[in-house]
Amino acid sequence: MPDPSVVAVFADLREEGRELDCLVGELPDAQWARPTPAEGWDVARQIAHLHWTDRAALLALTDAEGFAREVEAALKAPDSFVDDGAEEGARLAPAELLARWRAGRQALDRALAAASPDVRFPWYGPPMKAASMAGARLMETWAHGQDVADALGVRRAPTARLRHVARIGVRARDYAYAVRGLPAPEGEFRVELTAADGSGVWAYGPADAPQRVTGPALDFCLLVTQRAHRADLDLAAVGPDADRWLDIAQAFAGPAGQGRAPRGTR
The missing domain is CATH 1.20.120.450 (dinb family like domain)
Known part of the structure; x- marks a missing residue:
């Protein structure tokens, strides 16, 4: 089966x-x-x-x-x-x-x-x-x-399918560093995302990890696919390495993307 x-x-x-x-x-x-x-x-x-x-x-x-x-x-x-x-x-x-x-x-x-x-x-x-x-x-x-x-000019409602995007974004953490020639941080981060469909929290990594990222799943997915600038998203990081990750995160294979400029500067 x-x-x-x-x-x-x-x-x-x-x-x-x-x-x-x-x-x-x-x-x-x-x-x-x-x-x-x-x-x-x-x-x-x-x-x-x-x-x-x-x-x-x-x-x-x-x-x-x-x-x-x-x-x-x-x-x-x-x-x-x-x-x-x-x-x-x-x-x-x-x-x-x-x-x-x-x-x-x-x-x-x-x-x-x-x-x-x-x-x-x-x-x-x-x-x-x-x-x-x-x-x-x-x-x-x-x-x-x-x-x-x-x-x-269409606003799409986020769905539970975003869990696949979020999972890839979390799993691709070390790749985002490697593609930029940077060493990956030691240890996992805790990532807690408010589910896109309102069903609860999507959690990744050890619950007691000292460094963490929290926020809406939609915002995290927009970040790791580089469809929005971090400054325009409601994501919070605890710890210097987690904070740095939010500046370089990418879920896709290939060279480091340039990302999008913040709103108001485009």
Whole structure:
């Protein structure tokens, strides 16, 4: 019998994609060129990036050698391969891009369900099991969906699906230091987040950890996906290392992101 937690993350990924699809599915063509808070990225580039990354995940699950070739290509252009992938898809007509993104999501969903749950598949960061890959795809879908929602002036209600984003953000703590060439702090932090759906507190790390982070789960997710500046979020840190982490946190693989400027300075 499939692990219920694994089945749940697959279902949550489908729902996250469906919610973003509802935002863009009926957009007039002109709105696909609407700029988002990510500099140089319009709505089309956001969706094209998600499609490109979904294709990469599908390749990682089904063709390890083919994915290795993609990694080699990325290493030859580490500063531009992500933008190049988005640019390629954004040149398509919106209807074609939308159709390809939908088909890619369906293909990835089937591959995730068929994948052995105990096998670790290659990725641009550490290898991942299928459930972790689904969580990572959900995180990216939510983050880029936030850019789209901001561009369209839509306020999205936070859901319990954010627990996947929060978990990745916590687990990626040491990566955020490593990608900046910094030593990671010793010991775990305690992270206590007010659940996005109002169901209580999502807690990570030892309860007696001397350094901790607290605040709303939504704010933490916006921080670790670098969709909002720390100054605009209601997050509190106890301890110098926890405080420093909130300045550099990132949940995504790849180079250190530049993040967003505080409101009022954009």
